[in-house]
Amino acid sequence: MFPNDTDCSDVDGICPLRCDSVDIACYMIDNNGFVLISKQSNDAGRFFGEIDGSVMTTLIRMGMFKRVSLFDYQAMCKMNSHSVSGARPLLSPFYGLATALKWFLSNFLLFLLEFNICGFWHTEHWADAKASFSVSSAHKKRGDILQPCDTEYPSFVYEPSVKETNSIIKCGRCQKMFVVQQIPDSNLLMLVVQADCDCSRQYPPITMEPKEVKYIL
Helix, strand or coil: CCCCCCCCCCCCCCCCCCCCCCCEEEEEECCCCEEEEECCHHHCCCEHHHHCHHHHHHHHHCCCEEEEEEEEEEEEEECCCCCCCCCHHHHCCCHHHHHHHHHHHHHHHHHHHHHCCCCCCCHHHHHHHHHHHHHHHHHHHHCCCEEEEEEEEEEEEECCCCCEEEEEEEECCEEEEEEEEECCCCCCEEEEEECCCCCCCCCCCCCCCCEECCCCC
16 A cells, blocks of 8 residues: 655655565554554554654644644543532532431441341342342442533644655654655645654653543632
C-alpha cells in the first residue's frame, strides 16, 4: 500500500526514509489524526498521538494540527465517594434520616444472616440468602456509581494550508526524523517516521480521554 520512496527534496543523496525499511514506520492518517493504514495492523483506527506522542506534539507546535476542545453535556462520570455535593441534602429534608435508616437496616439484616437468629428457617435457605446478600454487597462496593456530568475532550484538526513538513526530534541519545505530506485531492496525510528512536520518556502519548468539567458555583 505504501510507496517505497518518499520525497526528500531537502536531503542530499539517497533518501534515508523508505517504507520497506524495518526501522521506518509509515502511516496514512486523516485530517483528525486517526490512522487509516499502517504497517502494523493493530494501529488502524487509533489516534496517532497515542501511538507516537513525540511526532504529534511536534506537528501541533508546527501548526499542522490544532487542538479543539469539544464538550459532552450528557456524559456519565464516576462519583467521588470522598466528596459530597453541598446541594444534595437540599433535595429532601429527610435525606440524612433516610441514609441512617438504610445503613441500620442493612447492617441489621447482615447481623441476622451472620448469626442465624431465625432458626426456624432451614440452614440451606440461610446459606443461600447469606451468599446472595454477600455477593450483592460486594458488587455494590466494587461497582462504580455514575452520575450525570459535563465532560471536555480534545479533538485535533489538520490545517490544510500546511501541505508538507519535516523535522528532526532530539530524544536524549537518539534523533527521530519524520516527513509528512498531504495526499493530493483528499483529506489524508502520508506520514513516514523513523521508528528506531524511542521518545516516549520525553514525549508521553497524547490521549483523547474526556475530563469532567468542574463548575464553581
